[in-house]
Each structure stands twice: as C-alpha cells, then as structure tokens.
Amino acid sequence: MHIVDGALSNPVVIGGAVAAVGGIALGLRALPLDRIPAAGVLSASFFVTSLIHVPVGPSSVHLILNGLAGLILGWAAFPALFVGLVLQAVFFGFGGLTVLGVNTVNIALAAVIVGLVFRPLILRGGPVWAGIWGGIGGACATALTTLFVALSLMFSGDEFLAVAHLVFVAHLPIMVIEGLLTGFAVLLARKVKPDLFLSMKEVEA
C-alpha cells in the first residue's frame, strides 16, 4: 500500500504534501492538549496492530486498520497515522520520504471519511449493529485507500494504469478481511467500552 520515492509525478507529490499538511493541521486542532496521551497511545496501538499478520489461504496479509483509526480518533486520525508512517519510513524504510504526504493522505483521508460517516451509525444502535456498520466502515476504508493509491498512480502517468488496476484487484480480499476484523473489533469495543468511539473532544478525561 505504500508508494515509494521516485514513482509519482511532481504535481501529485506536492499536492499530496500540501493536502497532508492541511489534514494534519485540522487533526491537531481537533485534539485538545489533554487528549494527546490518549491519541498517542492509540497511535502506538495502531502501529503495533498493523504488524499483525492474518492468514489468508496459504499466504498472509498485514492489516492497515485505518478504518478503525478513523472511527476512534476522527480527524485526529490524520496526525496519528502520519506519525505512524514517519516512524515506519525512518526506522524500517517502508514507503519513502518525499511521498510521505501522498501516503498520509491516501491512508488518513480514508480513515477520516469513514470516521465521519460511520461513527454516528456505530453510536446509535446496539453492539451487533455497531459491529456490522464498523465492518462495512473497515472495508470502505481499505477500498478508499486503494482507490486513492490507484488515483495517485494514474495521475502520475498512463504507464501506471495497469499497476493501478492490479493494486485494486489485489486488495479485494484484504478489504473483506479488514472489514471482518474491524467489525469484530468494534463489536467487542462497543460491549466493553462504548465511549471509545466518542469524539476525542467529548470524552471526559
């Protein structure tokens, strides 16, 4: 899902960087100072859970879980996922440096959109309905991210058209798995600790 340095055209890289700065600024504004510890710990837990390998047939995939991040953090998912991407790039060499902006937007914008659309639905019904909506949200987040990745490749040149198609098709099973896991995670969290999904602002710290 990470795009590397050197593949994208300059307008896409610059556009991505500008959009990422905007998103991070909005996310930070949505984050009061005494919610930073919560956002940081959650950001770390997303970092760790994204390293879990889930078996699919003979192979395995690792998770993105940006849908869950959006559901829990809302706009704050933008800086939180950015931090995760920075750490991955700097200490593990995943992704790249100049494409940090594009990668952040691809992953975090999908998270925020899913958070805005599905969080009200999750808070409304019972835990089972919350799990179902969460599952749909999780799958949507992966679908959106894949779509954004495909779009950033396509805007960079026609030669990436085939790659963009392939990226999308290859991620179809991942969407299903992300959806299932996010759904069950939401189901459990709604039963055990419902205020996990309240906006970072609303929770009384």
Place this chain on the structure above:
Amino acid sequence: MTHILSNTTAALPGDGTRRGPGPIAALDPRVRVVSSVAYGIFVVALDNLVALTAALALSLTLLALSRLPPGRTLKRVAMVDGFILFMLALLPFTVPGDPIFTLWGYPASWQGLARAVQIGLTANAVVLALITLVGTMEPVTLGHALYRLRTPETLVHLLMFTIRYVEVLRQEYLRLRAAMKVRGFRPSTSWHSYRSFGYLVGMMMVRAIERSERLLGAMKCRGFSGRIVLLQDFRTTRADALFALVLTGAFAALLTLELMLR
C-alpha cells in the same frame, strides 16, 4: 514485516539515552533531519540513470559511515523492494517504446525498463539515506530535533507518546497472543480465526484507551497542565559544517552528472 514483530528484538530502537559511535552519530540531529530531507527531494528530482547510480553509491557510503550492520540493513531495504517489485516488473510492458522481447504477446520496452530501474534506484537511494541519517537516531532524539525545527508542539508530543508506547503495546500484544496460544488458538483461514483476531484488535484498543486514562491521571498528579517542556538542546559543530559542505559538493557533482549526460 514479520521481522519487526519477532519476540526478541524491540519494535523501535533504544530508550532515548544511548548515543552510538561513528561519524554520523556525532552530527547534530537537526542537520541529519534537514540533510536527509534535502537529499530526498534532490534525488527524486534526478532522472539520469548514471546520476541515480551515483546517488545510490553515495547512500551506501553513508551506510558505511553510520556503522549500521550493513548486511541486516540492506536485507531490510531489499525486503521493501520486494513489495514494489511487481509494480516495477509491469512497467516495461506498460510504457510504449522500442521492444526488447515479447511475453505472451505483450512487448516489453527499453524505455519501460529504464523507468523501472529509475524508480528502483531512486527509492533505494532515498530510503537508505533516510535510514542511515535519521533512522540511526534515538526515536526520542528525533522528536526533539523536529521540535527544534519548529514542528508544531502538539505533533511532536503525539510522536513522543507514540514512540514511548509502541514497545509497551507490543509487549501487551505478545502477552495477548500468548494467552490465545495457550488456549489452543492456531491462526487459519476461518471465521473463528478472523473473529479472534478482531477481538484481539478490539481488546488492544480498549486496553490502550484505558492505559492512556491511567497515564493522564499520573501526569496530572505530577502537575501536568497540557504542556510538556522539551529541554534537549542541540549545538552545531564544525563537523556539521563539514558534513553540510561535503553533501553540497556531492549534490553539485550529481547535478553535473545529470546535466552532462542529458
């Protein structure tokens, strides 16, 4: 990415106090951050394959100077290449140009191959420089350096908390996985397996938020009022000036190569 989660090695290096040997570690962290960003932008702007090969050689020189274990680092970078390999392998077939050979009726072009090699060289040169210049830093030092480079305070705090808790939560994850294992859980492609993984993720989140509540309580009891004071200060030395000079020289040489061979 399994190698990161092996039970023996920590997810992120260090505890914020150690300072490694070698000429790179002696440099001002701010200089290392700024120069790696400048290097990244510069290398991405290069097009010529010879210039890019020279850039990769420069990154390898940095790796040699950084005293990172070269074998392990290169293996890690090569593993990342594995992810993009399929994209690069497609490029010769999607870029029109002079054909090299035909595979199942699809011609592969020299131009596409050149584009693939170009992306491969760029990605590796930039990532290698980033790992050696910034990745050798203590994660906490990176936070302080970014703060001194006028990164918004909130973002730096978020980074610091993430750095601090990645290892803690990884240990928690390993405990939960061990608990699943002793109850006979074996991952497979099944409904039960996905449900268990989902609950695992959900439990991680619940525990994370509860941990953060305890954490905030502890911080408040020590007088936390919403602001953490970052005290670490950096000083540029003659070594930093020398490094900047050499790097600028290298940029000039790369640019000359690029322009001469255009």
